[in-house]
Amino acid sequence: MKVKNYYLNSPDRRQSFGTITAAFCMIFILLFSVACQNNAPGNANSANLNHSGIPVILDTDIGDDIDDTWALAFLLSCPELDVKLIVSATGNTTFRAGVIAKVLEECGRTDIPIGIGKPTADLFEESFGSYRGHPYFQRSWMDHFEMADYTGIVYPDGVGAMIDVIMKSERPVTVIAIGPLPNLAEALSRQPLVAEKSQVVGMLGSVRRGYNNSDKIAREWNVATYVEDAQRVFHSPWPMTITPLDTCGIVKLEGARYKRVAQSNNPAARVVMDAYRSWLERPGHPPEKRWDSRQSSSTLYDTVAIYLAMSTDLFKMESLGISVNREGKTIIDTNGKTVHCALEWKDLEAFEELLVSRIAD
Numbered sequence: 001m002k003v004k005n006y007y008l009n010s011p012d013r014r015q016s017f018g019t020i021t022a023a024f025c026m027i028f029i030l031l032f033s034v035a036c037q038n039n040a041p042g043n044a045n046s047a048n049l050n051h052s053g054i055p056v057i058l059d060t061d062i063g064d065d066i067d068d069t070w071a072l073a074f075l076l077s078c079p080e081l082d083v084k085l086i087v088s089a090t091g092n093t094t095f096r097a098g099v100i101a102k103v104l105e106e107c108g109r110t111d112i113p114i115g116i117g118k119p120t121a122d123l124f125e126e127s128f129g130s131y132r133g134h135p136y137f138q139r140s141w142m143d144h145f146e147m148a149d150y151t152g153i154v155y156p157d158g159v160g161a162m163i164d165v166i167m168k169s170e171r172p173v174t175v176i177a178i179g180p181l182p183n184l185a186e187a188l189s190r191q192p193l194v195a196e197k198s199q200v201v202g203m204l205g206s207v208r209r210g211y212n213n214s215d216k217i218a219r220e221w222n223v224a225t226y227v228e229d230a231q232r233v234f235h236s237p238w239p240m241t242i243t244p245l246d247t248c249g250i251v252k253l254e255g256a257r258y259k260r261v262a263q264s265n266n267p268a269a270r271v272v273m274d275a276y277r278s279w280l281e282r283p284g285h286p287p288e289k290r291w292d293s294r295q296s297s298s299t300l301y302d303t304v305a306i307y308l309a310m311s312t313d314l315f316k317m318e319s320l321g322i323s324v325n326r327e328g329k330t331i332i333d334t335n336g337k338t339v340h341c342a343l344e345w346k347d348l349e350a351f352e353e354l355l356v357s358r359i360a361d
Contacts, residue, residue, distance in 0.1 A: 053082035055171055056309055057162055059117070060302075061089045061179030061222075062103075063096045063138050066279040069103065070359070071178055071302035073268040076107050077358035080310045081174075084165045087115040087158040089179035090226070094119075094147060097158075099138055101150035103275075107267045110151045115158025117183045120226070141278035159183050163191045166198045174309050177202035178302035180222050185229035188236055195238035202242050203305040204230075205330030207320070207341055209246040217329055220245055224328025231324045234337060241308060241340040242322075244330065247315060248304035250348070253297040257356045261297075264360035272359060303355055308342055314351050315342035 058075060062068035075081060086104075088096035097116045104110055147154065155161035162183065166173045175198055177184060187194050203222060210218035223230040234240070253261065261269050276297070307314070323336035345351070 053078075053080050054174055054309065055084050055165075055169055056081045056174045056176055057084055057165055058086045059089050059162070059175060059177045059179060059183050060086065060100070061091070061096060063091075063099045065137075065301075066276050066298055067300045067302040068178055069099075069138070069275045069279075070272055070297070070300050071306050072100070072103050073107070073272045073359050074303050074306045074355055075176075076104075076109050077268050078306065078310060081306070083109075083112050084169070084173065085113050085115055085155075085158075085161055087162055087183055088117045089181075089183050090117070090120045092119065093117040093158070095139075097154065098142060098145065098147040098150075101147055101152070101154070102142060102145045103271055104152065105145075105150060106271050113153040113155060113161065114150065115155040115161040117158040118186050120182050137279050138275055140281070141275045159186045159190065163187050163194060166194045167191065169197065173198040175200050176305055176309050177204065177222070178305050180226045181229045181233045182226050184238075185226075185232040188232060188238070192236075195236055199239040199241065200233065201305055201309045202240065203244075203248050203302045204240075204242045205244040205322070205324075206249075207244045207246050207322070207330060207332065207343055209244075209249065211245060211249055213250050217331075218245060219328045220330070223324060223330055227324065227326065227328040230328065234322060234324045234330070234339070237337075240337070241312075241342070242330075243304040243308050243315075243342045245301075246341075246343045247345055248301040249299060250345075251300045251304055251352070253300065253352060253356065254295065257352055258296050260356050260360040266360055268359045300355070304342070304351070307351060307354070312340075312342065314345060314347050316344040316346055317341065318343050 056075075058072065060068045060072065062072060072086070075083060086100050088094075088100060090096075093116050097114050100114050104112055104114070162175070166175075166187075175184065177200055181204075184200065204220065205223050206218040206220045208215075208217065210216050211220075223234075262273055264270070318341050319338050320341055321333045321336035322330050322339040322341070323333040325331055
């Protein structure tokens with residue numbers, strides 16, 4: 001049915017139409033103003049509009065311990081964070097980039113570019129000779145997936161891509177470091193100005209507590225494996241916020257929360273659980289040392305760094321002088337660079353609930 005535009009034929013009606021038009025204009029201006037405010041940097045609602053979340057780069061040694069996979073799934077489920085690039089770190093970085101690629105493919109996030117990081121000597125394989133031949137514990141989960149299968153963008157020079165993202169960004173970038181630091185040290189060497197245009201948030205070190213909540217500080221893996229690179233980053237002017245073992249080393253999902261992830265059909269949850277079961281059944285890992293994948297997760301160190309990139313609300317934070325000694329320990333040093341440290345939880349259960357709700361729901 002064709003509707004006739006008879007309403008505009010009389011002067012009175014034209015005047016009424018003008019009044020209505022003016023009213024609509026005022027409503028449009030008001031709505032546009034509200035939208036601009038919501039989209040402003042720092043606004044709590046900005047993450048849901050036009051990629052206005054915090055711009056981040058993830059640097060990860062995914063492929064060994066399973067917590068990197070949990071962390072990546074969590075990151076992909078956080079609209080507060082706008083993921084600009086994911087870079088593989090240490091060892092066979094091409095293989096690790098393939099693990100990233102498969103996670104992104106299965107989660108439907110091939111819009112995110114991948115950078116192949118600086119390859120290094122495989123210290124993990126050297127440290128655990130019994131696993132020789134299977135140095136990357138998620139190899140079986142990869143099945144026949146290859147880096148070439150990824151339908152998104154891949155940068156062969158991941159460090160160069162990291163520098164480009166940081167230097168070209170109109171807003172400060174957060175580099176989330178959940179692996180050892182050769183890529184970040186290399187970025188500093190190539191372009192020292194990255195320290196002025198970005199910050200590092202990392203799962204790094206052991207300040208007052210060690211592994212298994214020990215009261216003795218530990219040589220934490222991400223710092224101690226490449227000590228000189230860690231020293232370069234920690235002793236540089238690059239602003240840093242860290243979750244050391246003090247807080248990230250006690251995160252583990254059990255009971256009802258874990259079952260929500262295990263029983264979820266959400267793509268992120270399915271990726272996590274499939275990779276977790278494969279990781280538990282890796283060659284050379286004795287059955288008596290395996291967690292029961294039906295009951296609990298392993299320790300989810302790296303997931304805490306993802307949250308820390310969004311907020312410090314659930315932590316008791318301290319700003320301390322921190323340096324890295326020759327043994328690869330992060331020690332409190334009054335002459336060290338000031339590092340913002342999440343040393344205690346205010347509400348660990350709230351974090352676990354957030355983690356589960358994002359991945360499972």
